[in-house]
Amino acid sequence: MKRSEVTDKPAIDPYDDPTGGWGSVKSLVEKSAQEGLLASTVWTTLGHQNKADGYQCASCSWAKPAAPSPFEYCENGAKATMWEITPKRCDRAFFAKHRVSELLEWTDHELEKQGRLTTPMTYDASLDQYVPITWDDAFRDIGAKLNALDPKSVVFYVSGRAALEASHMWQLFARIYGSNNLPDSSNMCHESTSVGLPESIGSPVGTVTLDDLDVCDMMFFFGHNTGTNAPRLLNAVQAARKRGAPVITFNPLRERGLMRFKSPQNPIEMLSPSEGTKMSSDYYQVRVGGDIAAMTGIAKALFALDDAARVNGGARVLDTAFIAEHCHGFESFEAFVRDAEWEEIARCSGVPRDELEHVARVYSKAERVIANYGMGLTQHRHGIENVQMLCNLLLMRGMMGKAGAGISPIRGHSNVQGQRTVGITEKLDLIPHAKFEEFYGFTVPKEKGLDTVEACEGILDGSVKGFVCLGGNFSRAVPETERIEAGWRKMQLSVQISTKLNRNHLLACENTYILPCLGRLERDMQNGVAQTVSVEDSTACIHASIGRSEPASPELLSEAKIVAELAKAAVAGRSTVPWDEWVADYGQVRAAIERAYPADFKDFNRRLGTPGGFHRDIGACRREWRTKNGKANFLTPESFDVDPDIDTTARDVLKLITVRSNDQFNTTVYGYDDRLRGVKGTRMVILMNANDIRRLGLTDTDHVDLETHAGDGVTRRVENYRVHAWPLPEGNCAGYFPELNALIPLWHHSRRAHVPAAKSVPVRILKRRAA
Template structure:
């Protein structure tokens, strides 16, 4: 099967409709039919999605309101639900019909399309097939393998879908075993936030809640495709625009979500002619990686306006009182901005001085401003500095820790932020080590564990011998895909705890197991008692999630149960953690989380059902700065170049930005269409500036190969892509993740956060010879 196309004649044509609207409705009707789901089943299930008494979406982590609409889900969230409640089954009969070597040729989409996993399986190398195994035998064999390995050589990965309860148990099991190797989804996307925000404001997460979105009078968006990655946020953006608030967007690509939106929640709007709401008052296509330069230009304009106001004796544009009371390092920041050359700002940002001065004027007139951002800021070599600079821009006008204002990193996976809150980290200094040791009678490993990049490096060196994954599709999500996959097969142990089949299951080690688990939407029954899990959203609010559907198979176990059984088999007697007691009553896991993190989880079990969730203790939201200086820090970047060690000066080198389609979520591919970009039937497309195409002798729909431009002795190449002219800055191009991860060198990451620099990959586009 072709890995990236599902039709012989892919189409790429303009799409001029708004995000949402009837296009979204039509897409969901088609997906429901493709999954073999009755409309009544889909409707009945999704009535509970993101509701206080229902389940929390397994797609993005955007906030859940206290007063939800009847349809409190977006197109991608609905697709994620359909993907999970599908009637299709990937059962023992399926595995009996297919060899692993055959399945390796299938696409990501076709693997997951087989439906829900139903039975624990073990790989039989003599048959090249998976065969059923009893749960008890699987736990015993995995434990034996783990106990035969050095704990420092085993990685315990966790995806962003695992609940707070399962995540807390997972990190305890890992540390009792003797490892801090706990990479997670955040390592691949927002680790620049997790490092950068604490240095600036003393909090690893954002400072705003939905109440702030209701009262803000301006928003920034930097590097985020809201229409695809967090579509429910569009409702709050739309409300802001309707009350006249400016929304100013910076993104190298024109993305429909922040251009036009028609709300499916509004029958009047859906039935009205026209293109819906104009979402961005100003939309600037800056160069990929030009964000620090652009923000410097805005700050420079603000300083000039403040100088003018001061000279005239008018109201200051800077929040001088805030800076004096709460700021540290402002003088160095001011010096950096004032010394910055406008010509260099324009060259590095790709934007005109007049445009940035216009943004500065709009910003100077606003009183309550929210700065939203996504991976367009974080996935660069200097991603941390990008985060610092957006903080600087907000802090200079006191837009932090007050109503309607603050910083808003828009996280991806549904509980990726919460996992960090309850202990998923490779850095032991970020967990309550003394409490864990006191509570459970074991010694926490003190050395730093492996993050995602370091785990991949360990694989390539042959130092990682075992990989145990609580969800996810690790090898497809990371850079240098081909090299990582080759190394993966040399390991001793590969354990996958999953709801659906993916490529990681097929990269078989000497010993490989599939442990199928319940999904979040399903009822968790332990000892005959229905259990509840919880998650944290992007605004640091904690929500209960109640499963409503029947399990896909009677053989499935919950994630907490699987973690507990692995721990009991692997580390018996090495701690006083009451695994069976916790699994029999998840509220006791929550009591343990509250005991370890009392400030964030006070009265956890009593408050978890609060409509809209309960908010964690975020000091910066209250102007409490938990930094070394005790203040909000103005941190100065080294310069404007966020990727200083890549060379795009050669005329045939372009900067690749990897993106997602609106028919996927992370590595899960729901289909081959990207409606919002007008791409149909293929993912093997590279979007280029028309002038770059002419310069390189390319025409629309030409076939090309892509090759990384890097002098490290490794050839990274993908073949037979279609070129398509697109509105993208000269020198930049775009294509789909995860297929193009092969082109990202493992070493090309944020310098301190180790986030893959997937938004600035130097590549060459090589035209293929015409077929004879």
């Protein structure tokens, strides 16, 4: 019997307290006790988190200030630290006790809860167990297996936690081997940004820094649960609210972080009986997929305000000088917006006309506006258009390339943005391939490699034969869970470089290896010299990260060391990359990165210790548009319909949003309580509008199955989920990632960016029959 995600008495109780506050403190105390950590160890370690002379958080990628507070971490960041420094060990003895077929019945939480991996292992099919293998034998065997495969059939995946140094080495290793198959975490979340922003403003990343947040006089938030996914940003939002800046939020779910917040970093506030700061001045529960419609409504109201100003001789609402000097495509965008009907805007967005006009009036009076957004915009079929429409709103009023204004995509994993900066990409035009060939004497493959969706397609059709993962839990993070797991087992090679056991490790194929690595918090000694690594945050600032903790096992190797040894085993003599010299001194890797990317990494080693990091060369920050036409572009969407090829009008079809709890980060689940939503003891819940529950003949707490409504002949189903009434728009429902990835068709993704459309999955809710 498969272990259940549901406790004996799961419950949902309203949570009315602010985000942060004593709820966060209590949760951390409980988590440290569960991990068996001494309080002194935890708080000493956390004292170095996100500091210039310490380690950078292994959780989210939000910016790190130059003058950090003594408690420069959030609840989830602290949990990530505890998860890594746990005294629990998943060692030889553990694997000797358990068969893989048994472990497959465990939940994600139970697997990772076993603690840190300590020893290189390989799967023995005759025993159905992992058995130890020496590092030398592992590298030799993997190198031989790689050289027996066609490089085009091998995927080199990178998790968002890998440092810049290891990531740069990884992509060189893959390309010397002959593969451009370099998908990463960005493919799953923000590739819509990486495709959309360059076309709009000539930058693949945002333009906002912490300095801008300090002086803005208004913020937008679209599709981001800040309280769970980037809680330290709440301090900047709170400061803006206290100086009177409006914060206008669009999100189908009312998330606590952007409703009320009490900063754990402020002792006076913590001791106050107040309910904390009201974070959103206006909060609109836009319908799933209704963001383009809502933004069109705001733009339409702006045009009306500008028309009135011209008639009455008032100050223009639009920044016409900026548009004339810096922009292209304004006329077609204006025609689209003016032609849009208010009735259709309100129907598609779920936000009434008068409320969108109110937003436009507030926006029209602001001088320095920041637009923050998350995967609620990017994980749609029209994710790119969502991102570009938000850019259009900012360009209308010149809110780009000046202090206190700009676009702010809030990335998730701690270095996912940085990996793209140093070469992790399947797209040849995004790397300096001619330089790599000149520097290291090899020929870079010239065909496009596989992204995440294409890699999954290759797993399903059998064309992908080998999968080498630098971190992550790939099979759980992607769509089509059951089909991907079945396909994975048919591959010839699976290599997992990891710190914790996860389900992907248990999908044993012909040759399967677990290679345990150092975590970011641990001392990385090479030839007796302590090494420093680097990461990039969401605001394109580069930071040093210095591990201080004792390694979980003397057998662990660093990411860079493992990459170098794999490369030496598989591609020895095929390039002049000095693998051993780079491992002995990571500063040499940084010098190589600077050589390849001189604009972004000028004086890399000298500037690495800069408090607050040093900022990459982002032209759009100074109104330099690195687009094909040298302009910032108004890009007009085709329509308001974010799911153009699925009929979602059927009475019993709802649009599902997958979400994360405040007790998880990405696929890592720390526990079964989602405090900020009041969910206790389970993750197997479906949150639905009360009217939809009644309409479908259900009652609150009924148990249901869910099936994807895709019309492609494939059955995708999850079973025994508990229904709960929740304040979200009619026709929408929500449940947890990664469990509900099983419902996402692989082809249901952003059309050009290939990001899985996890924020708009058409599903049917089926009541379970009584036993």
